Amino acid sequence: MDLDEVxxxxxxxxxxxxxxxxxxxxxxxKDAGDVRLSREIAKLRKPTVSAWAVNRVAREHPGELGELLEVGERLRAAWQEQDAEALADLTRRRGEVTRTVGRLARQAGDLSAAASAEVDQTLDAAMVDADAAGQVRRGTLAKPLSYSGFAPAPVRRERPAARRRPAPDEEAARAEEREEAEARKAKERQEAENAHREWREALEAATKEHDERADKVASLERKLDEARRRLADSRQRLEVAQREERHARRRLER
Incomplete structure (x- = not known):
């Protein structure tokens, strides 16, 4: 018996x-004499609901999860190569496979909006980060995964030293550099907008869940106040009945 098996x-x-x-x-x-393993087992963290849902998919739907991780691997390669055509196709596939696996994860149980958002966050992390993909594949997550930024940064290739050009060519080169800088800014802006939209949706879902539960708590508190009022009325009637019964018993004993 080893830690991975347990x-x-x-x-x-x-x-x-x-x-x-x-x-x-x-x-x-410990009873088997492996104290070190016993201590390592004791350190294993209880999984969150969202982590358990993803672990369940890894065990029960390895084909669908494997397809998601394969798309993620190809997508990372396309980012590195800056292959626009491949990126367009794989981005579309990313949405399809993520929705499929996310739906399977949600079938694991009645996930809250927050847990559902954490499932999507974990699947996105597995898409863009090889280490996260490995953790998801093993099916032993204790908590949801996340990543910084919307996508891995592409490899920046060093430009070869330019030969001295006549003035018109230099102007054209500067214009090209300006266009590239503007394109990078536009891309970064789009990534930031996408990331903001994702987290805004997660915030809206979490806010809705919070408000619904707050309303439920308020309703229960009102019912509790009413129950306490009725209990106080019953206690008062009980005290009156006890007092009158004592008086009646005393008159009877005279």
């Missing part, structure tokens, strides 16, 4: 069963 069993469980199973696994390792 982690595979534990992270296949629903979060509600994780802690008790981890304790049992750590105890079994």
């Amino acid at each position: 982690a595979g069993r534990l992270y296949a469980l629903p979060p509600s069963e994780f802690t008790a199973a981890r304790t049992a696994e750590a105890r079994a390792a």
Whole structure:
């Protein structure tokens, strides 16, 4: 028995069963004389709901997840090569496979809006980062993954030293550089807008969920206040009945 084997069993469980199973696994390792393994098992973190949903997809739908990770690998290569045609096609495929795998993850249970957003965030991270892809493939996530920026930065190729050109050619070169700079700014602006739109949608979903739960709590508090008022009325009637019963009993005993 090794840590990977134990982690595979534990992270296949629903979060509600994780802690008790981890304790049992750590105890079994200790009873077997492997104290080091027991300590490593005890350090394994209970998965969040969103991480568990992604882990479940890795085990139950490896084909669909494998397709997503393959598209991510090809997309990263296209970014590096700055292959515009491939980027256009793979970006379309990215949306399709992400929606498919995200839907499968949500079928794992009744995910909240926040957990659902974390699933999408984790799948996006697996698309653009090879390390994140490896973690998702193993199916032992304890928490959602994220990445900085909208996409990996493309490889910047060094320009060869330009030969001295006549003045008209120099002006054309400067114009080309200005166009390239403007194109880079436009691309960075688009990436920033896309990232902002994604997080704005996540914020709206989280706000809606918060407001709904706040309304539910307020409704329960109103019901609790009403129940306490009725209890106070019942207590008052009880005290009156107890007092009158005592008086009646005393008259009867005379």
